[in-house]
Amino acid sequence: MDRIMTFALAELDAGLIDDTFKGLPIAAAPVQLGEIGRLGWNLLKGDLPFPVAVLKTSAIDHNSRWMDRFRKEQGVELCPHGKTTMSPHLFQRQLADGAWGITVATTQQLRIARRYGVNRVIMANQLVDPQGIRYVLAEMKRDPGFEFYCLVDSPASVQRLAEIAKTAGVGRPLRLLLEGGIAGGRTGCRTIEQAAAVAKAVVAAQPHVILRGVEGFEGIIDGTTPEERAAKVRAFVDFLGAIAKRGIAENWFGAGEIIATAGGSAEFDIVADAWRNGDFGAPVKVVLRSGCYLTHDSGLYENRFHDIRKRAIASSALTKDGPKAALEVWTLVQSIPEPGLAFVTMGKRDVSFDVSLPVPIAWSPAGASTAEPMQKGYSITKLNDQHGYLRGPADSPLKVGDRVGFGVSHPCTTFDRWQLIYLVDDAYNVTGAIRTFF
Numbered sequence: 001m002d003r004i005m006t007f008a009l010a011e012l013d014a015g016l017i018d019d020t021f022k023g024l025p026i027a028a029a030p031v032q033l034g035e036i037g038r039l040g041w042n043l044l045k046g047d048l049p050f051p052v053a054v055l056k057t058s059a060i061d062h063n064s065r066w067m068d069r070f071r072k073e074q075g076v077e078l079c080p081h082g083k084t085t086m087s088p089h090l091f092q093r094q095l096a097d098g099a100w101g102i103t104v105a106t107t108q109q110l111r112i113a114r115r116y117g118v119n120r121v122i123m124a125n126q127l128v129d130p131q132g133i134r135y136v137l138a139e140m141k142r143d144p145g146f147e148f149y150c151l152v153d154s155p156a157s158v159q160r161l162a163e164i165a166k167t168a169g170v171g172r173p174l175r176l177l178l179e180g181g182i183a184g185g186r187t188g189c190r191t192i193e194q195a196a197a198v199a200k201a202v203v204a205a206q207p208h209v210i211l212r213g214v215e216g217f218e219g220i221i222d223g224t225t226p227e228e229r230a231a232k233v234r235a236f237v238d239f240l241g242a243i244a245k246r247g248i249a250e251n252w253f254g255a256g257e258i259i260a261t262a263g264g265s266a267e268f269d270i271v272a273d274a275w276r277n278g279d280f281g282a283p284v285k286v287v288l289r290s291g292c293y294l295t296h297d298s299g300l301y302e303n304r305f306h307d308i309r310k311r312a313i314a315s316s317a318l319t320k321d322g323p324k325a326a327l328e329v330w331t332l333v334q335s336i337p338e339p340g341l342a343f344v345t346m347g348k349r350d351v352s353f354d355v356s357l358p359v360p361i362a363w364s365p366a367g368a369s370t371a372e373p374m375q376k377g378y379s380i381t382k383l384n385d386q387h388g389y390l391r392g393p394a395d396s397p398l399k400v401g402d403r404v405g406f407g408v409s410h411p412c413t414t415f416d417r418w419q420l421i422y423l424v425d426d427a428y429n430v431t432g433a434i435r436t437f438f
Contacts, residue, residue: 002117002119004117005088005092005095005116005117005118006117007117008088008115008116008117009088009089009092009116009117010034012033012088012089012116012435013032013033013034014032014033014034015032015033015435016030016031016032016033017030017031017032017033017036017420017433018030021419021420022418022419022420023048023049023052023053023418023420023421023422024049024420025041025047025048025049026049033433033435034432036422036430036432036433037423037430037431037432037433039430040429040430041422041429041430042369042427042428042429042430043330043403043422043424043428043430044364044368044369044370044371044403044427044428045369047430048330048422048430050330050331050332050345050403051329051330051331051332051345051346051350051351052329052330052422053327053328053329053330053350053414053417053418053421053422054327054328054329054330054421054422054423054424054428055295055326055327055328055421055422055423055424055434056324056325056326056328056424056425056426057326057423057424057425057431057432058324058425058426059295059296059323059324059325059326060093060294060295060326062323062324063293063294063295063296063323063324063326064093064094064097064294066293066318066321066322066323067097067290067293067294067323068097068098069318070269070272070314070318071098071288073314073315073318074269074272074273074276074313074314075272075276075286076263076272076275076276076286076287076288077099077100077285077286077287077288078094078098078099078100078287078288078289078290079099079100079101079102079103079120079122079261079287079288079289080094080099080102080103080289080290080291080293080294081102081103081104081105081124081264081265081289081290081291081292082102082103082104082109082112082113082118082291083103083104083105083106083109083291083412084265084291084292084294084295084411084412084415085291085294085295085411085415085434085436086109086112086415086416086436086437086438087415087421087434087435087436087437088112088113088115088116088435088437089434089435090294090434091113091116091118092116093294094294095118100120100287101118101119101120101121101122101147102118102120102121102122103121103122103123103124103289103291104121104122104123104124104125105123105124105125106123106125107127107129107131107132107135107136110123110132110135110136111135112437114139114146119143119145119146119147120147120148121146121147121148121149122149122150122177122215122261122287122289123136123148123149123150123151124151124215124217124261124289125150125151125187126150126151126152126153126157126179126187127150127151127161128157128160130164133160133161133164133165134164134168136148136150136174137164137165137168137170137174138168140170140172140174141168141169141170141171144172147175148174148175149175149176149177149212149213149259150174150175150176150177151176151177151178151179151187151188151215152176152177152178152179152198152202153178153179153181153187153188153189153194153198154198155197155198155200155201157198158176158198158201158202158205158209159201159205161174161176161205161208161209162174162205162208162209165208165209166208173206173207173208173209173210173254174208174209174210175209175210175212175254176202176209176210176211176212177211177212177213177214177215177259177261178195178198178199178202178211178213178214178215178243178247178252179214179215179216180195180214180215180216180236180239180240180243181216182220182221182236185220185221186217186220188216188217189243192239192242192243192246195214195243195246195247196246196250196252199211199247199250199252200252202252203252206254210254211247211252211253211254212253212254212256212258212259213244213253213258213259213260213261213284213285214240214243214244214247214259214260214261215240215259215260215261215262216236216237216239216240216261216262217262217264217289218233218236218237218262218263218264218267218270218271219264219265219266219267221233221236226307226310229267230267230270230307230311233267233270233271234270234274237262237270237271237274237275238274240260240262241260241274241275241278241280244258244260244278244280244284245279245280245281248280248281248282249281257283257284257285258280258282258283258284258285259284259285259287260275260278260280260284260285260286260287261286261287261288261289262288262289263287263288263289263290264289264290264291265290265291265292265293265301265304266300266301266304266307267304267307267308268288268290269308269311269313269314270311270313271286271288272286272288272313273313291412292410292411292412293323294326295325295326295327295411296323296324296325296326296327296411297325297327297407297408297409297410297411298325298358298359298361298406298407298408298409299355299356299358299359299407299408299409299410300355300356300409300410301323301410301411302325305322305323308322309322325361325407325408327407327408327411327414327415327421328361328362328405328406328407328408329346329350329351329358329405329406329408329414330403330404330405330406331344331345331346331388331403331404331405331406332344332345332401332402332403332404333390333398333399333400333401333402333403333404334400335400336398336399336400339394339395339396340391340392340393340394340396341389341390341391341392342390342392342396342398343387343388343389343390344387344388344390344404345386345387345388346358346383346386346387346388346406347383347384347385347386347387347388348383348384348385349385349386349417350386350414350417350418351383351388351406351408351414351417352408352409352410352411352412352413352414353383353413354410354413355409355410356409356410357379357380357381357382357383357409358380358383358388358406358407358408358409359379359380359406359407359408359409360374360378360379360380360390360404360405360406361373361374361405361406361407362374362404362405363398363402363403363404363405364402364403364405365397365399365402365403366399366400366401366402366403370427371403371405371428374404374405377392377393378390378391378392378393378396379391379392380406388406390404415436415438416436416438418436419435419436419437419438420433420434420435420436421433421434421436
């Protein structure tokens with residue numbers, strides 16, 4: 001790991017966690033982040049307040065090994081999306097485990113990555129704000145080792161970047177990736193001819209900017225069945241490949257290995273399969289950008305992994321033992337006003353609900369020091385800001401004060417609700433904590 005990152009994380013670990021952080025025990029004195037794992041706290045013994053967010057380290061370890069095996073098996077690189085966690089400690093873990101770089105979506109996310117020593121960054125977005133452009137160029141000038149890529153999809157965006165780069169005097173070009181898109185979707189060129197026009201604008205603006213590859217995001221593609229969605233994703237990836245092939249044939253790209261990058265957290269296997277042996281006519285580095293693999297989830301990505309297993313692109317050794325959910329939010333039962341309806345101390349301010357509602361996965365009666373799997377028949381049916389509607393059998397054994405743990409669907413929008421998240425072992429002993437920066 002880079003010395004600068006080591007120093008920056010040590011500084012982060014030395015920072016104080018106090019009562020301005022949701023999740024710190026009420027009776028706890030301010031404590032350094034790096035000391036939390038030495039305090040002997042345990043979630044099930046009542047040492048933490050509720051609700052509280054935790055990450056199971058056994059699942060993170062498993063998921064990290066799993067993705068490392070996948071990328072090596074498929075012959076691709078990984079540049080995980082940092083916006084998933086916005087946690088420098090988890091960035092460190094991903095880079096130490098072999099990630100090629102870290103992906104961001106905004107200048108603010110980039111600044112956090114740079115503050116904590118990340119040296120290779122893909123900004124999987126258009127860089128249009130003049131302040132952001134100047135910041136990137138200043139970082140490139142300050143640090144010759146900083147390797148940055150951003151997206152372009154129009155001659156206008158190329159001209160905007162080139163004009164500011166021309167006055168910055170960096171001494172090296174701003175690296176650009178040509179973004180492909182789909183009709184009715186997000187940003188990106190809709191046709192190869194549009195892509196060619198953008199590429200020609202980049203060539204005309206050299207040496208201030210340079211084209212280094214192609215990019216796209218398949219995660220917005222949907223279908224009525226998993227098979228239909230997979231076919232649409234494959235067609236889109238083939239479209240991006242066609243852009244790359246034309247670019248190679250017409251010398252759009254600057255010197256060095258050409259980058260082809262896509263692959264969110266749901267169909268990354270299709271991207272790897274389509275590109276790893278692609279006949280591009282020149283060496284191409286395939287870079288996946290899955291960010292949610294490290295924590296996985298109990299909803300969206302768990303369901304999508306069933307599709308990955310069925311496609312059997314990865315080996316059976318990988319698909320039979322896929323990623324495990326690491327992120328959990330634990331709550332207390334606070335009211336049972338009628339049979340079959342319990343209210344838990346968790347709402348929209350605490351947990352994801354943008355894709356689907358949280359999933360009850362475990363419970364622990366008040367006073368117990370162990371947890372057991374949640375029985376079938378329970379579900380969250382609605383969330384208010386601070387209340388969760390937990391429906392269950394009329395003869396449910398749940399009582400006021402019991403603890404209920406929930407898995408999430410789409411981890412990104414749970415992470416951004418917690419500045420402090422505890423690391424726990426399988427017995428819910430607190431072994432450490434991480435900060436997030438949203």
